[in-house]
Amino acid sequence: MPTIGADIPSPGNAVVLAPLLTQRLRLRPLTIDDVTSVQHFLGNEELAKQTVNLPHPFGDKEALDWIQSAFDDLASGSGYTLAIERRPDGVLLGAAGLLVAPKVPTRAELGYWIARTYWGDGIATEAVNALIDFGREKAGLSEIWACAFSENTGSRRVLEKAGFQEDFTRTEDCPARGGPRSITYYGLD
Numbered sequence: 001m002p003t004i005g006a007d008i009p010s011p012g013n014a015v016v017l018a019p020l021l022t023q024r025l026r027l028r029p030l031t032i033d034d035v036t037s038v039q040h041f042l043g044n045e046e047l048a049k050q051t052v053n054l055p056h057p058f059g060d061k062e063a064l065d066w067i068q069s070a071f072d073d074l075a076s077g078s079g080y081t082l083a084i085e086r087r088p089d090g091v092l093l094g095a096a097g098l099l100v101a102p103k104v105p106t107r108a109e110l111g112y113w114i115a116r117t118y119w120g121d122g123i124a125t126e127a128v129n130a131l132i133d134f135g136r137e138k139a140g141l142s143e144i145w146a147c148a149f150s151e152n153t154g155s156r157r158v159l160e161k162a163g164f165q166e167d168f169t170r171t172e173d174c175p176a177r178g179g180p181r182s183i184t185y186y187g188l189d
Helices: 032-042 060-076 123-137 153-161
Strands: 008-010 015-017 025-029 079-086 092-101 104-114 143-149 165-174 179-188
Touching (some): 025 123, 032 092, 060 079, 079 123, 092 123, 104 123, 123 143, 143 153
Parallel strands (some): 104 143
Antiparallel strands (some): 079 092, 092 104, 165 179
16 A cells, blocks of 8 residues: 555556645545544444445455555545545545546546544635646546435535536435435536
């Protein structure tokens, strides 16, 4: 696994990914050192309820698998899932990522989660904006989309603040959340 601050070559589209810096945040590749925090945060039932497919409970194995998947995507250029940490103390606050469409390398899905303790602090909006800039300027993305549960007003506000426009809403089966849920989709062109 990469170490914090390492540049990671991305053979899929020739992107070299160094940490992304914002006023308050540093977005960097996930490492094995993040397992305990990731497991703790994603093991929170309130946070898990806001995700479409993360299991609950979320144990150490799930955290390791999730970080390995993020690393594999980064190495292949098929995704950019980054840890969100606070500057300057390096406290992990969450993660955000872009998953590139397999057949359309200029299109990606945005996803993110923030530890429950930090909801409402503007962290998600700041991280999402940094990731969008990276996607457009460095990864060659021309279309980014995202979705949120329709009742998740906080996440929907984050997307709208970042410039996403609501496209449509539909009910989908979400087995990890107990069945059908209303999901609102957003686009950013």
